[in-house]
Amino acid sequence: MDKPMNIMLAGFGGQGILFAGKIIANAGLIDGREISWLPSYGPEMRGGTANCSVVLSDEVIGSPLVTTPDVLIAMNLPSYERFINSVVPGGVVIADSTMVGSCTMRRDIEYFAIPATALAEKNEIQGLANVICIGKLLALTGFSSEDVVKQAIDKSVSAKHQDLAEANKRALQIGEAWATSEC
Amino acid sequence: MAEKVLMKGNEALAEAAVRAGCKLFFGYPITPQTEVAAYMSKRLPKVEGGVYLQAESEVAAINMVYGASASGARVMTSSSSPGVSLKQEGISYLIGSDLPALIVNIQRGGPGLGGIQPSQADYWQATRAVGHGDGHIIVLAPSTVQEMADLVALAFELGDKYRMPAMILADGLLGQMMEPVVLPDVLDSAALPDKPWALTGHQGQRRHQTINSLHLDAQELENSIIRRFERYETVRLVEQRAECYLTDDADVVVVAYGAASRVVRSAVNHARDEGLKVGLIRPITLWPFPTQAIDLQIEKSQAFLAVEFSMGQMVDDVRLVVNGRRPVSFFAHTGGIVPTPEEVVVAIRRVIAGEQIDIVPFKSKLTGDRA
Numbered sequence: 001m002d003k004p005m006n007i008m009l010a011g012f013g014g015q016g017i018l019f020a021g022k023i024i025a026n027a028g029l030i031d032g033r034e035i036s037w038l039p040s041y042g043p044e045m046r047g048g049t050a051n052c053s054v055v056l057s058d059e060v061i062g063s064p065l066v067t068t069p070d071v072l073i074a075m076n077l078p079s080y081e082r083f084i085n086s087v088v089p090g091g092v093v094i095a096d097s098t099m100v101g102s103c104t105m106r107r108d109i110e111y112f113a114i115p116a117t118a119l120a121e122k123n124e125i126q127g128l129a130n131v132i133c134i135g136k137l138l139a140l141t142g143f144s145s146e147d148v149v150k151q152a153i154d155k156s157v158s159a160k161h162q163d164l165a166e167a168n169k170r171a172l173q174i175g176e177a178w179a180t181s182e183c
Numbered sequence: 184m185a186e187k188v189l190m191k192g193n194e195a196l197a198e199a200a201v202r203a204g205c206k207l208f209f210g211y212p213i214t215p216q217t218e219v220a221a222y223m224s225k226r227l228p229k230v231e232g233g234v235y236l237q238a239e240s241e242v243a244a245i246n247m248v249y250g251a252s253a254s255g256a257r258v259m260t261s262s263s264s265p266g267v268s269l270k271q272e273g274i275s276y277l278i279g280s281d282l283p284a285l286i287v288n289i290q291r292g293g294p295g296l297g298g299i300q301p302s303q304a305d306y307w308q309a310t311r312a313v314g315h316g317d318g319h320i321i322v323l324a325p326s327t328v329q330e331m332a333d334l335v336a337l338a339f340e341l342g343d344k345y346r347m348p349a350m351i352l353a354d355g356l357l358g359q360m361m362e363p364v365v366l367p368d369v370l371d372s373a374a375l376p377d378k379p380w381a382l383t384g385h386q387g388q389r390r391h392q393t394i395n396s397l398h399l400d401a402q403e404l405e406n407s408i409i410r411r412f413e414r415y416e417t418v419r420l421v422e423q424r425a426e427c428y429l430t431d432d433a434d435v436v437v438v439a440y441g442a443a444s445r446v447v448r449s450a451v452n453h454a455r456d457e458g459l460k461v462g463l464i465r466p467i468t469l470w471p472f473p474t475q476a477i478d479l480q481i482e483k484s485q486a487f488l489a490v491e492f493s494m495g496q497m498v499d500d501v502r503l504v505v506n507g508r509r510p511v512s513f514f515a516h517t518g519g520i521v522p523t524p525e526e527v528v529v530a531i532r533r534v535i536a537g538e539q540i541d542i543v544p545f546k547s548k549l550t551g552d553r554a
């Protein structure tokens with residue numbers, strides 16, 4: 001039985017933070033695990049920062065609010081600054097280094113910088129930096145399998161946007177393949 | 184077994200209501216409840232005989248509920264704290280007319296417009312003062328998305344059985360979060376109870392009926408209230424529900440409902456890892472309050488701790504049951520702040536050590552004891 005994984009995803013409204021959380025949650029659902037997904041729903045989601053708590057566990061989940069994440073995906077600087085010190089020692093941080101610095105002062109965590117926004121633009125999948133980060137998370141932690149995460153993408157993309165599922169899967173693979181250097 | 188789907192609490196609740204035979208929804212949008220209304224606005228027009236109506240105000244919506252219920256229909260409305268305050272006059276009329284209806288409160292911080300983050304500060308309103316006059320409603324408190332769905336049918340069933348309004352008292356956390364849920368089966372409409380009291384037209388075949396909360400004769404009014412309170416006594420005796428978690432050997436039992444009980448469950452697990460004998464009693468019915476479960480625990484435990492997202496409301500009911508036989512401590516955050524399991528573990532450690540604590544977040548930080 002795996003240890004619960006408490007994940008915090010954070011960034012600007014519009015970067016697809018809640019959607020990225022939904023992909024992880026749907027992967028957990030397909031894997032038959034206990035999951036919870038809790039969005040920020042305050043005024044911050046209307047143009048400011050958005051964040052989303054996702055818990056993957058094999059046991060009943062208590063508090064769905066992640067206050068000390070095992071994993072932080074930070075997609076902009078305000079989110080990095082707000083959450084970096086809450087990450088548990090030994091935790092994993094994935095930062096979109098197009099938006100956030102490529103280094104951290106914390107020495108007790110594993111920090112991975114990936115220029116997700118730049119990679120998305122270069123590959124003409126603008127707006128999918130979020131899913132590139134999920135790809136990196138998958139490669140680093142194996143929170144699920146690639147096949148299941150692809151199914152989760154199909155589940156998470158709304159019926160009228162199914163044409164975007166392929167681009168999402170490409171973003172996932174770009175993230176998985178990107179070799180980051182720890183710093 | 185039916186398939187698990189990933190849904191928000193608000194949406195699971197709405198779908199469960201449709202499956203429980205509720206075809207009529209009257210409401211008005213307010214955060215963090217809006218997904219209930221939004222879901223119904225798409226879903227009910229596809230149901231035969233279904234009506235979704237966004238009223239001009241909460242006051243109008245609750246009076247539409249009154250009319251629909253009087254005609255015998257399964258009907259609901261939903262709102263969040265300030266909106267429920269607006270519905271209170273209508274809820275009192277429903278009580279006085281012995282009409283069932285489902286009222287959903289996805290609580291946010293108050294008083295006034297307050298905030299939009301999760302809160303449990305409407306406990307007193309729901310259980311003590313949901314409208315003017317002598318009276319009660321049934322109050323159910325889900326703690327998971329699965330229960331957001333499962334308690335809907337129960338609320339309708341109990342409401343019909345006792346001719347009482349029933350409330351689902353949840354909060355923004357439960358409404359907004361997604362979890363896997365197995366949606367309940369669709370209720371066969373033949374399984375809906377007969378309502379011989381309903382105003383359905385009689386075409387001269389029987390004596391006319393009235394549904395009314397006005398009794399100008401004091402004796403008549405007292406009689407009607409006493410009859411209603413006799414029914415309340417039955418509800419108090421047979422409809423209490425609570426979940427007990429790790430309570431058998433617990434030196435200290437934490438009492439918490441709804442979203443707070445999830446934080447406490449995490450805290451109890453942490454404390455158990457430290458070897459502390461602590462358990463959780465989670466009231467599922469808030470009215471009737473599960474006095475029996477707490478009463479049975481008194482012999483087994485040395486102390487109780489109530490944890491809420493309010494300045495201390497449910498703790499009154501805990502103290503009423505315990506009645507001085509054991510110390511009752513209290514820990515809370517309010518205004519939309521959700522306590523962390525770590526904070527609750529600290530409170531548990533102190534209670535286990537024999538302290539009686541009363542911690543509220545005065546002066547924007549935990550300053551410790553109020554007593």
